[in-house]
Amino acid sequence: MSLYKFDEDDLFTNIIEANPEYRFYVQSGSVFINKTPHLSGSNTDNIIGVTKGYMSLYEYNIDRPSGSFIRPFIEKDGHRVTLKTRKKTSYNTSLGFGDVDFGSYNLSASISRYYYNTATRTKLFALKNTLDEYSIHSPHYQYSSSFGDKNTQIVNLISIPSILYGSKIKKGSVSLKYYVSGTLVGELKDENYNGELIQVGPEGSTGSGSVAGVCLYREGFFVLTGSWSLDSNTIQTDANGNSKWIHYNYGAHDGNTIAATTVSASFATDYMGTTRTQTLTMLAHAPYGELNHSNNPTFFDASDVQGIGTGSFQYIEQPKKIKNIVHSKFSDEEPEFEKTTYISKIAIYDKEKNLIGIAKVATPVRKTEDKQYTFKLKLDI
Amino acid sequence: MAESFYKSLDIGKDVVSTRTLLHEAIPLTGTIISGTYGVANIKSYAHGMFQSVYDYPYLSSSANYIFDITTGVGANSAIHASVNASGQKSKKLNIYNQMAQVLMGYDHLGAIQRFDEDGDILAGGNKLDNVIFLNFSRLLTKDEIKKGTFSLKLGANAAYATPMTKLLEITDASGSSGFLVNSPVGEYGILFAKQSTGNPLAATNVKCGLLFYQAGICALTSSVLQQLLTTPVSASATGTATFSDLLTGSTIDTFANSFRHRINNLQFNNTVELNSSVYFCRVNHNEYNYSTNPTYLSGSKIRVKTQTSDLPVSYITTVGLYNDNNELLATAKLSEPLKKSSDTEFTIRVRLDY
Numbered sequence: 001m002s003l004y005k006f007d008e009d010d011l012f013t014n015i016i017e018a019n020p021e022y023r024f025y026v027q028s029g030s031v032f033i034n035k036t037p038h039l040s041g042s043n044t045d046n047i048i049g050v051t052k053g054y055m056s057l058y059e060y061n062i063d064r065p066s067g068s069f070i071r072p073f074i075e076k077d078g079h080r081v082t083l084k085t086r087k088k089t090s091y092n093t094s095l096g097f098g099d100v101d102f103g104s105y106n107l108s109a110s111i112s113r114y115y116y117n118t119a120t121r122t123k124l125f126a127l128k129n130t131l132d133e134y135s136i137h138s139p140h141y142q143y144s145s146s147f148g149d150k151n152t153q154i155v156n157l158i159s160i161p162s163i164l165y166g167s168k169i170k171k172g173s174v175s176l177k178y179y180v181s182g183t184l185v186g187e188l189k190d191e192n193y194n195g196e197l198i199q200v201g202p203e204g205s206t207g208s209g210s211v212a213g214v215c216l217y218r219e220g221f222f223v224l225t226g227s228w229s230l231d232s233n234t235i236q237t238d239a240n241g242n243s244k245w246i247h248y249n250y251g252a253h254d255g256n257t258i259a260a261t262t263v264s265a266s267f268a269t270d271y272m273g274t275t276r277t278q279t280l281t282m283l284a285h286a287p288y289g290e291l292n293h294s295n296n297p298t299f300f301d302a303s304d305v306q307g308i309g310t311g312s313f314q315y316i317e318q319p320k321k322i323k324n325i326v327h328s329k330f331s332d333e334e335p336e337f338e339k340t341t342y343i344s345k346i347a348i349y350d351k352e353k354n355l356i357g358i359a360k361v362a363t364p365v366r367k368t369e370d371k372q373y374t375f376k377l378k379l380d381i
Numbered sequence: 382m383a384e385s386f387y388k389s390l391d392i393g394k395d396v397v398s399t400r401t402l403l404h405e406a407i408p409l410t411g412t413i414i415s416g417t418y419g420v421a422n423i424k425s426y427a428h429g430m431f432q433s434v435y436d437y438p439y440l441s442s443s444a445n446y447i448f449d450i451t452t453g454v455g456a457n458s459a460i461h462a463s464v465n466a467s468g469q470k471s472k473k474l475n476i477y478n479q480m481a482q483v484l485m486g487y488d489h490l491g492a493i494q495r496f497d498e499d500g501d502i503l504a505g506g507n508k509l510d511n512v513i514f515l516n517f518s519r520l521l522t523k524d525e526i527k528k529g530t531f532s533l534k535l536g537a538n539a540a541y542a543t544p545m546t547k548l549l550e551i552t553d554a555s556g557s558s559g560f561l562v563n564s565p566v567g568e569y570g571i572l573f574a575k576q577s578t579g580n581p582l583a584a585t586n587v588k589c590g591l592l593f594y595q596a597g598i599c600a601l602t603s604s605v606l607q608q609l610l611t612t613p614v615s616a617s618a619t620g621t622a623t624f625s626d627l628l629t630g631s632t633i634d635t636f637a638n639s640f641r642h643r644i645n646n647l648q649f650n651n652t653v654e655l656n657s658s659v660y661f662c663r664v665n666h667n668e669y670n671y672s673t674n675p676t677y678l679s680g681s682k683i684r685v686k687t688q689t690s691d692l693p694v695s696y697i698t699t700v701g702l703y704n705d706n707n708e709l710l711a712t713a714k715l716s717e718p719l720k721k722s723s724d725t726e727f728t729i730r731v732r733l734d735y
Contacts, residue, residue, distance in 0.1 A: 039443075042417050047443055062437040062445060068408040070521075073650075074401070081401045081655070102406075297491040 002291055003349065004284070012281040019170050019272040024111050027266035029251035029258040031110055033164075053253065054108035057163065061106055072103045109161040111269070113254040115238050115246070116155045124150060124157055130219060137194045140211050147211075148225055156213075156246045158222040158269070165273035169217045171195075173272035176222065178230055180243055181264045185230040188212050188245070197222065199245075206230060212245040222269075224248055235261040282377040284346050284359075289369050292339040299323065299341075341367045346375055387707055388668070390660060401655040407521050409436075409447060409647040411534070411545075423641070425634050430472055431516075432637040449516040450637040452603065453477030454628055455495060458510035463629045472633065480514055484593055484600065486565040496600055498588050500561040500571060509590065511628055513640060515599040522597030527650035528560055528570060529553060531592055533599070534645040535606065537581035541615040544643045547579030551605065553592045560594065567595035574605055583611050603628060606643065614643065660731040662700050670695055670723050694722045700731055 025032040031053030032038075041047040041063030048056040049064065061069045074082060076095045083103040095101055114123055131150070134141040143150050160169075176188040176197065187201040197213045199205065212226025226245030234240060236259035237247035249267045251258055293299075300320040307318035328335035342364035348357040359377045367373065390396055413422065413436055421438035431451035437444040453476035454461050464470040478493055485494035485502075494502065496509035517526070533551040536544030553570040560570045572590035576582050587609055590601035606624045607613045616624045616639040627636045670693040671677070677684060677695070685694045696718035702711045713731040721727065 039441075041437070047437065047441075059443060060445065062443050064410075064436075068410050070405060070407050072403060072405045074403050079399055079401050079657075081657075297487060 003353070006282060010283040010285075014279050014281065016277045016279055018275045018277070019173070020166070020275065021270070021272050022164055024252070024269040025266065026249050026252045026269075028263045029256070031252050033110065049106045050108035054110040055164070057107040057109060058105040069104070069106065071105055073100050075100055109163050111164070111249070111252055112159045113249045113252045114157040114159065115254060116157065117238070121151070121155065123159075124155055124223070127216070127219070127221065127223070130216060131214070131223070134195060134214075134216070138196045138214065140196050141214050150223070150225065153225055154227060154246045156224040156248055158224065158249055158252075160220040162220055165220055165271065166275040167218070168274045169215065169220065170272040170274050171217060173270075174215050174222075175270040176248060177268040177270075178243060178245070178248055179266045179268070180231055180233055180235065182266075185243055186245065190215055197224070199226070233264070235265055237262060237265065278381045280379045280381055282348070282379070284375040284377060286343060286367060286373040286375070288372045291343065291367055292341055292369050294341050339369055343367050343373070346377065348377070387703060388662075390662070395661045395663065397659045397661075399657045399659060401657065403653045403655055404527055404650045405523065405653070406650050407648060411645040411647065413447075414644045414647065415641045429469065429632055429634055430476060432634055434641070445520060446518045447521065448518060449514075450640060451476055451514050451516075451633055452628065452636050453480055453512050453514065455481070455510035455512075457495060457508065460511065460625065460629050465630055467632070468628065468630050469632050473628070476514070476633075477510070477512060480512070480598075480600065484564055484566055484569075484596065484598060496591060498602075500563065500569065500591065502563060509600065509602045511603040512590070513601040513603055515601070517597040517599070519597065521651060523651040523653045525567070525594040525652050526592065526597060527652045528568070528594055530650040531572070531599070532649065533647050534577055536643040536645050537606065537610055537614055538579070539612045539614050541618050541642070544614070545645050547581040548577035548645055549574050549581050549605070550577040551589060551601070564593065566593055569593040572599070572601065574609060581610050581612070583609060606640075655734055657735070658733045660702065660733070662729040662731055664697070664721065664727040664729065666723055666726045669697060669721055692722045692724065694720065697721050697727075697729070700729055702731065
């Protein structure tokens with residue numbers, strides 16, 4: 001085994017920014033994430049083991065009956081480390097030292113909706129400072145302005161958990177579509193990249209060009225206040241009346257019951273998230289004339305039994321013959337010997353020569369003395 | 382501002398490293414392995430060297446890979462010479478050698494070490510030459526299989542159609558205290574077979590294989606469904622073939638199918654090591670009682686100290702950890718601000734998991 005030191009031209013740190021697309025489709029109180037149908041299995045009515053319309057955070061217990069779930073556990077000891085779902089009081093009072101504390105991997109996340117038409121609007125009020133801070137981008141963010149007072153007007157707050165967008169929603173990627181009986185009656189987009197959700201379609205529709213709400217990109221919220229009628233049909237949502245942006249996503253985990261006329265409304269929410277992954281790229285070189293010897297037992301000719309010379313003061317191993325693996329088209333003639341190895345893995349060591357990582361190549365790479373290679377290793381950190 | 386904004390940690394007194402073990406219970410009910418989804422969750426390959434088992438039909442993106450099944454016949458096996466062309470002789474030998482050299486290593490002459498029944502290589506003893514391998518996924522074994530928790534129940538009734546009316550259980554009963562360390566891949570324990578239902582074993586608590594904890598590999602002698610039983614079991618739905626017959630005359634895939642058919646239950650716990658550094662950040666009574674926060678002042682006066690007799694007060698919200706060059710490395714936030722005045726002292730315990 002040979003050790004080489006990376007120099008400064010061999011190591012690069014980069015950040016890869018990705019923008020995964022997400023889609024929520026809500027119809028008749030059912031939520032579908034990324035066009036994935038609700039699959040029932042042999043043991044559960046939703047194979048991923050969480051309530052329909054939610055995504056599973058671990059996806060460990062696929063179609064398992066209750067009682068045979070993979071689950072984490074930890075023993076209570078002096079470190080006083082426990083699972084995050086265990087409350088402090090309960091940890092102190094319900095568990096004795098040596099007791100086993102079980103957790104669950106059937107954790108879930110999904111879009112949710114909060115409809116505010118009364119004075120109590122806790123979650124919205126918690127966003128007051130955030131909304132006011134973003135008013136430098138658009139006056140529509142302001143909690144109270146000439147465009148309306150979010151403390152008194154009807155507000156439809158759509159919440160997206162960060163696991164479904166990453167560090168922020170990509171500006172300009174948001175699209176909210178409102179369908180009635182399969183016909184598009186309104187579409188909002190943040191086409192100005194400033195968080196304003198502007199009605200852009202259908203062409204010539206009521207309210208087209210108006211701002212129906214704002215998007216909090218980093219926090220994952222759509223704050224909808226548009227209260228104009230999008231079409232003339234009467235359907236049951238928060239109120240029995242016309243479709244409006246304040247009724248958008250009705251039935252998306254908001255606890256509302258679904259009436260017969262509600263089923264004609266459906267909602268599609270599209271956006272792109274942002275994930276940033278740091279990567280370390282390492283270039284490992286296999287130079288000419290090096291790495292052409294192996295300590296692997298198969299490197300030597302098995303037919304050449306190693307001779308050992310021993311005496312009162314010595315123990316001498318005789319040299320062993322390296323197996324000639326050079327290809328020949330002739331079976332009766334041995335080709336000219338050439339030192340050949342096959343590189344199958346590259347190990348990374350720290351300064352103290354502790355092994356900290358191994359990179360394997362898909363197929364072993366043939367290395368002879370007249371060949372040199374550079375292996376590109378990439379590590380997500 | 383306090384007289385020392387940056388306060389040095391005393392490595393000997395203020396920093397301590399700890400290790401916590403987190404476990405997961407992994408139950409793999411036999412029906413997943415042997416029938417719930419037919420063969421939709423079983424992936425066979427063109428090379429025919431092993432079979433992969435998933436927890437759901439593997440064409441679904443929800444499916445998780447659980448383990449591989451394969452078998453090996455060593456060159457020293459009594460049946461090695463009888464393995465015929467359709468029995469994948471060379472592949473079974475290669476698999477045995479590959480697994481043995483990785484798991485058992487080499488002897489002093491450079492020859493591959495055979496699997497030893499009791500792990501005592503120097504003492505000789507019985508070797509395992511016909512071995513069934515279960516290679517568990519890293520997703521399930523994590524850092525290692527928890528010692529003393531492995532349990533595999535096999536249906537040992539002679540009739541192929543009703544395998545589960547008699548059961549034997551294989552455990553690493555001695556693993557929690559009696560594991561061995563003479564393997565290149567870490568620690569391993571001896572597997573013992575005991576009676577579970579219907580007393581199928583000729584003798585109870587017999588050694589039947591090895592369990593490699595960090596590698597997550599179970600090496601089981603094929604005798605467990607043959608010589609160790611009072612009546613060797615049938616390995617074929619249509620004929621009278623035994624598992625020995627499958628080793629000599631059938632493919633690895635066929636052998637794996639018959640073995641899966643007899644898995645009643647499989648469960649173990651795994652272990653994840655959580656390494657932590659705990660930093661005890663000590664705040665003395667005369668430190669951190671002032672702030673440079675703009676809101677600390679009102680009209681060029683300290684907001685909380687309007688009378689000369691008032692004690693200075695601050696609220697600690699965040700602890701910053703810096704390196705030697707005073708570059709911020711990490712911040713720890715308190716769940717609620719901590720009131721600090723000159724008549725109080727704190728030790729804030731900051732834990733960093735990695």
